[in-house]
Amino acid sequence: MDLDLARQAQAGDESAFAEIVRRYSPRVFSVASRFFRQRSVVEEAAQEVFLKAYTQLGSFEGRGSLEGWLTRIATNTCLNMVRSSKRRPESTVSDLTDDEASWLDHQSAGDGEQSSVEKDLVATDLADRLLSVLSPEDQQALLMIDGEDASIKEVAEATGWSESKVKVRAFRARKKVREAMEKLLGHRNKQLDSAAD
Amino acid sequence: MPLKKAKHITEILDNASMAALSENELNEVRAHALECGSCRSAYEAARLSAVVLKSRAQVVIEPSPFFQTRVMAALRERREAESVPAFARLWKSAKVLVSSMALTTAALGVLTFVLPGTAVSDDQTLSAYSAESVILGQDPDDQMSYEQVLSTIYADEDEAK
Numbered sequence: 001m002d003l004d005l006a007r008q009a010q011a012g013d014e015s016a017f018a019e020i021v022r023r024y025s026p027r028v029f030s031v032a033s034r035f036f037r038q039r040s041v042v043e044e045a046a047q048e049v050f051l052k053a054y055t056q057l058g059s060f061e062g063r064g065s066l067e068g069w070l071t072r073i074a075t076n077t078c079l080n081m082v083r084s085s086k087r088r089p090e091s092t093v094s095d096l097t098d099d100e101a102s103w104l105d106h107q108s109a110g111d112g113e114q115s116s117v118e119k120d121l122v123a124t125d126l127a128d129r130l131l132s133v134l135s136p137e138d139q140q141a142l143l144m145i146d147g148e149d150a151s152i153k154e155v156a157e158a159t160g161w162s163e164s165k166v167k168v169r170a171f172r173a174r175k176k177v178r179e180a181m182e183k184l185l186g187h188r189n190k191q192l193d194s195a196a197d
Numbered sequence: 198m199p200l201k202k203a204k205h206i207t208e209i210l211d212n213a214s215m216a217a218l219s220e221n222e223l224n225e226v227r228a229h230a231l232e233c234g235s236c237r238s239a240y241e242a243a244r245l246s247a248v249v250l251k252s253r254a255q256v257v258i259e260p261s262p263f264f265q266t267r268v269m270a271a272l273r274e275r276r277e278a279e280s281v282p283a284f285a286r287l288w289k290s291a292k293v294l295v296s297s298m299a300l301t302t303a304a305l306g307v308l309t310f311v312l313p314g315t316a317v318s319d320d321q322t323l324s325a326y327s328a329e330s331v332i333l334g335q336d337p338d339d340q341m342s343y344e345q346v347l348s349t350i351y352a353d354e355d356e357a358k
Binding site: 022032050130143148149 | 207210211212214215216217238239241242243245246247248249250251252253254255256257258259260261264265267268269271272275
């Protein structure tokens, strides 16, 4: 089915390619959303993925799913976009916004169960801040495994890396993020101590 | 708490996601964290990191209803660009440069051949005045030929006689 659609699209059948875009754009957007948060950038990345996929349709042999094939193109395209944009400012993980500090206080006190849009946004901002200490590849591995509960094998398939490489990346990323979070918590505790004095 | 043991739980924390830890491993980590200050902060940081990462992973932007149309339009545009011959593409990119060069050449041509028409006549007027005439204050039309000079001299001599 996927292979037929790919062959039709490759032969110049526009409606077949439009069907591929319609069917798999949610998946491609989901991959791009791991790397970018602005809608315009996610759309730009997703469009680039489909244009690249169109030119490479001949290399899809139907051994795996079209979705898996597109996921790999999406991952590599987004990684290249992040690398070329060099949008990785050195993160200052010691400075917390008031909202972040408040979020951490609530979580540490154990009342983090109440979820709201605002709280989720603060948590997401905090996550991006922590992730910015990592390379784009390590971010990808950690977000997939710890964020989306993907298996090592799934990450390996999506990225084209070996499973041992994925394990190493995830271990290294998890350690760095944990240490960055420890630093934030230490900084917050100092703030609270000095406020109490 | 022995150091070796403390290192061991950070390894557990870094080896797998919190969600992937077994109940036994979690109990071991929690029990250890209660007794060891540094491991307690490591555990707390790992727990909060897991929460923010889950939150981040939930942020998924959905495709807009126009996305498919946008991609198909971009695809057609790219195919059209690829179907244009190489010379036409080169012309498209070099058009501005070539046009400006042609314009400059035309302007230079006008300045050289058309506008200097009046200037040339001035030059001609100027060249009509020899250095001698300028220095001696003589008009070239007033100059006498060699024969005229000789005849004038002889005429003067004859008159003198």
